[in-house]
Amino acid sequence: MVFWKRFFTPTPSNSATLSTTGTEEFVIDQESQSRVFFSTDREIDLYELEELCDAVGWARRPIRKVKKAVECSFLVVTMWEIKGNRRRLVGFARATSDHAFNATVWDVVIHPSLQSKGLGKALMQYIIRKLRHSDISNITLFADPQVVDFYRRLGFVLDPEGIKGMFWYPD
Secondary structure (H helix, E strand, O other): OHHHHHHHOOOOOOOEEEOOOOOEEEEEEOOOOEEEEEEOOOOOOHHHHHHHHHHOOOOOOOHHHHHHHHHHOOEEEEEEEEEOOEEEEEEEEEEEEOOOOEEEEEEEEEOHHHOOOOHHHHHHHHHHHHHHHOOOOEEEEOOOHHHHHHHHHOOOOOOOOOOOOOOOOOO
């Protein structure tokens, strides 16, 4: 229970604010007037999303499949940097779900120029709050070895009951 309370209890160190429209703002640099907004609007430019994925070194994926993945996701969260009158996609995550008990988080990405500024943590906290608000109690994800510690710091654990994942892949 303590784990979940951390995501629902506001902390003074968290500079994110939730507006009445449900858009959350995260100020990353007061001097440069740079702000980041979260959105759950699915109307995104898929080519811009693929450019973001390219920036972190992910393999190219067919746009038609990316479109289908976004459309079929339970929750899609985008993160936009607003600097002056310029807006760019700087973060993304999505979750699939059975709409009752379980959700799996996929495709968590933050633009390399904004990594290590707390945005990945803020994005994950946002998506967890949204899933918990939908009464999803079991949240899972798959993590590459180099980011396991990041997710551990957010409260995720490896094989909490000794369950080993199983996968089927086509030949």
